[in-house]
Amino acid sequence: MATQKMLKFVTLGKEMPAKRDATLRSQDFGEIYREFAAQKAAEQASRCSQCGVPYCQAHCPLSNNIPDWLRLTAEGRLQEAYELSQATNTFPEICGRICPQDRLCEGNCVIEQSGHGTVTIGAVEKYLTDTAWENGWVKPIRPGSERVESVGIIGAGPGGLAAADVLRRQGVQVTVYDRYDRAGGLLTYGIPGFKLEKDVVMRRNDQLREAGVQFVMNCNVGEDLTFDAIRGQHDAVLIATGVYKIREIEAPGAALNGIVKALDYLTVSNRQSFGDEVASFEDGTLNAKGKRVVVIGGGDTAMDCVRTAIRQGATSVKCLYRRDRANMPGSQREVQNAEEEGVEFVWLAAPKGFAGEGQVGGVMVQKMRLGQPDATGRQAPEVIEGADYLEPADLVVQALGFEPEDIPTLWGVPELAVTRWGTIKADFRSHATSLPGVYAAGDIVRGASLVVWAIRDGREAAESILSYLSQQSVVAAE
Template sequence: MAAEKMLKFVSLGKEMPEKRAAETRSQDFYEIYREYADAKATEQASRCSQCGVPYCQAHCPLSNNIPDWLRLTATGRLQEAYEVSQATNSFPEICGRICPQDRLCEGNCVIEQSGHGTVTIGSVEKYITDTAWENGWVQPVRPSVERAESVGIIGAGPGGLAAADMLRRAGVQVTVYDRYDRAGGLMMYGIPGFKLEKPVVLRRIEQLEQSGVTFVLNCKVGEDISFDAIRGQHDAVLIATGVYKVREVTAPGSGAKGVVKALDYLTASNRKSFGDEVPEFDSGELNAAGKRVVVIGGGDTAMDCLRTAIRQGATSVKCLYRRDKANMPGSQRETQNAEEEGVDFVWLTAPKGFTGGEHVEGVIVQKMRLGAPDVSGRQAPEVIEGADYIEPADLVIQALGFEPEEIPTLWNVPELAVTRWGTIKADFATHSTSLPGVFAVGDIVRGASLVVWAIRDGREAAASIVNYLGAGRQIAAE
């Protein structure tokens, strides 16, 4: 009976997939976790308690039916498990790899709260979909009825691609415009291969192409094509550009060579992995090899930069973060991986300036302490006067987060309403903007956020767009 194969969390402990040794994995850009064997995935899925109120599902932005596909995995019904997983998530194999499960589903697992160790939800999710690809269960979308209406999507990141997937399922014609030469957005150029190997993204893009999605790449809206032209060519438009404007340190010496932006650094590394010509990497400007590296910031982008620098052969890699470890915004799992690989975290520190002439030679570091909570509820850092020191550095990477570009100005569409933060103002439920037939999703609405939230927004917006286009086959993005 199926029930006999579940509820094994009392006798079976939590067991993650084998992690490659730090000294080995720090030499390459392959993913650090090995795949579950079939028996191990079945065993770990069987630890799910099938609780009456699944907090894992409640804390998943996509409301994935996690207990259902865990039960199906535990009972050997893998194709059904994939179908249940795919029903609520356009890219489960990507979320299984890069979602911060420790802050979402796994962190809220009932048996984790009771002291038994969480169900390894992300690893099982990855296993289910990888198995589906291997067995040919993942097929191009073939809508039963093709519709004449077309939608233009600006941005080929997770939000835009998720919307494209759902729109094609409804038979809508879809064209995706993107500034880069490859689709995928930050999944392609911002996230390193050791977290998300690029063939995983490329096969989804190929599936979308086979499903009838048209990609127009190397296309900058406002330069190569106007926003009005895109509106004129399509019945509806979805803005899913993400946020790419990097927050920079404004301190003396910040303009020196060797003080670089996180996205520039990560993009150069990822492009090199594709075999592209990257002059900034080859010249050493965006290459950490043989350098003392300092990364400023404590989020997931900072973790990506730190671990990339280790793999590029930096002589030392240090992270400056103004709060302590307990208050950092990045995934604790990623922090642990970075520490294992040789990253030195210098907590309660912030840059005051940079030394050196034309090229940076060091960071003037001011020590901090935690004071009263700020508006977010976290303790606000305060400077300890007279405790400054200089941290030697040949390469300083700024990873302080991202802000939206001034889209109304860049695209010459002043009537597009934005918030006081510069993000596009969109309805929370429908994702519609101030312009008729124009919708917006993901980071350009939320501010810098998670891939899983962008996927949710894209799926919801696709449903709204189909409703906007009028009577016809409706889709649900639940």
């Protein structure tokens, strides 16, 4: 009977949730996709071919049991479907919104490969968890028993919060330290509301707080509190700080006013969405209203910046990227959304310098072409001599990616081993660092990556910490 509800991809076409009209959605920071109706979610889930070897699951960093919860959704067993999705994913409603499914589960869907159009996995995942919250299926975290051991987690981003969830469910005492005033890391301050409305993140923060997780906010480790002090207060420590140091352009004029960092720009915009008063927005420094905006970069952060500038009322928004569309790292869906909203992409273009006196007035652009593949296998961009031109700009946003801060120096722990890239050196299975009882997870280990990888790392690290705490208890008892 169950199979009759599945394998509908031959008769049912792929259908994404409807998008709000581009003209209307570009006026606010609300999410752009409308909710799936129950019937649509069931229909789209029924298109799953129930593969013997599900490539969608194999290409999901969390190994989500996607075929089974699609089947349950098609059968109308939504609570069971939600519980199955929650079993492997701490934040399925967040992944459903912001994962680049076109590069992960959906991009590897078998029926997509056969030309029938992928199952819209992300939309169904989002629908399931939103429905679970509405119906009270998301239960409070109530440990069966309390443990005396405590763990300190540095960083309240997705990796740290995922680890806090796993540890707290096992009764471990958890304290999370973070530099910001609200938990969530990039989920809160780096990703705009049109992709991830903030009440979705705050709801999870509240769930952890009500479960007994302690949050120490506005805490800069190394300044407000030493790393040694945190280690001294806890039986184990997890470093999940993410990477926040932005790659800056080194070119003539790079110090001009009006050339800003992507994270600074996005953080201020998100603070505005919370209703905070932010001086750098009010005085126009980090506000695109009435300005010609140029964003430099081709990743998802660049897409967030261009779409934010549109909503702030920029007169024009252009995105410069040194490779072509096929070779850009950002989600193709996000590029399409940006184009619909009025962003102009300038492919094969890179900044040579900046023009202006005191205040930026333009970007000196070099035209590029793609040459031979580099060490990564991607075609390396080469300068086309004599094709430079000046692109007028009143606000330039640098979105070239992130690098790790020098944590051993900042925190006064030179014995904490790092790689030649500055990321923390940790065992790829256990996430253990060179310091006993100290673990690391997420971007601070793997470099700037996806939220879903941080969630996986945080969950794995928490399991390793639980094993470590149990071993320490055995040793103490002997």
